[in-house]
Amino acid sequence: MSPQGEPRLLLPREEVEAAVKRLAAEIRRDYKGRCPVLIGILKGSFMFLADLVRFLDMPVEVEFVRLSSYGRGTESAGKIRVRHGLCSTVAGRDVLVVEDIVDTGLTCTYLLKYLRRQKPASLKLCALADKPSRRKVPVTIDYLGFTVPDKFIVGYGIDWDERFRYLPAIYTLEGN
Numbered sequence: 352m353s354p355q356g357e358p359r360l361l362l363p364r365e366e367v368e369a370a371v372k373r374l375a376a377e378i379r380r381d382y383k384g385r386c387p388v389l390i391g392i393l394k395g396s397f398m399f400l401a402d403l404v405r406f407l408d409m410p411v412e413v414e415f416v417r418l419s420s421y422g423r424g425t426e427s428a429g430k431i432r433v434r435h436g437l438c439s440t441v442a443g444r445d446v447l448v449v450e451d452i453v454d455t456g457l458t459c460t461y462l463l464k465y466l467r468r469q470k471p472a473s474l475k476l477c478a479l480a481d482k483p484s485r486r487k488v489p490v491t492i493d494y495l496g497f498t499v500p501d502k503f504i505v506g507y508g509i510d511w512d513e514r515f516r517y518l519p520a521i522y523t524l525e526g527n
């Protein structure tokens with residue numbers, strides 16, 4: 352797919368903010384009295400993670416990983432590797448992975464397996480958006496913002512070819 356044309360508004364800023372606040376409230380309740388490590392998958396999750404941490408208003412640690420997948424165009428090929436990993440181990444920690452979009456599911460499945468090997472005390476997944484129509488491997492999303500249609504999404508940190516990350520809301524790009 353090669354997305355073209357102008358972005359079309361899917362979720363206005365207010366709806367995105369309300370969803371992030373809702374997720375923060377759920378996470379705050381579930382991790383009460385603990386200090387989880389939030390691991391954002393770069394680059395797409397940077398804005399979501401920043402807002403989530405602001406709304407959480409509780410002690411957390413923040414880490415980022417950068418993953419790369421080799422594939423054509425807009426689909427991950429399933430050959431994923433960690434390009435920037437964690438500085439320290441997450442053994443014994445409560446770990447919450449923060450992803451922008453779960454699409455085929457290959458990226459977060461790879462990272463969850465990688466982290467599970469370090470024996471964290473708990474391991475959960477939080478995603479801003481879920482595109483279940485294209486799933487290749489089953490994924491449990493513990494905290495989900497939105498389910499989105501099978502369209503290419505941009506904005507709120509999410510890009511197409513490094514473009515549109517700056518948009519404050521979520522948009523779709525029409526494919527051809």
Ligand code: IMP
Pocket residue numbers: 392395426427450451452453454455456457458459482502503504505509510511
């Ligand atoms: P997966 O491995 O197919 O689940 O792909 C997940 C990654 O692909 C996400 O972290 C995004 O970076 C990227 N991705 C999937 N769908 C979209 C989209 O609609 N817009 C922008 N990036 C996407």
Ligand code: MG
Pocket residue numbers: 392393394395396451452
């Ligand atoms: Mg991503």
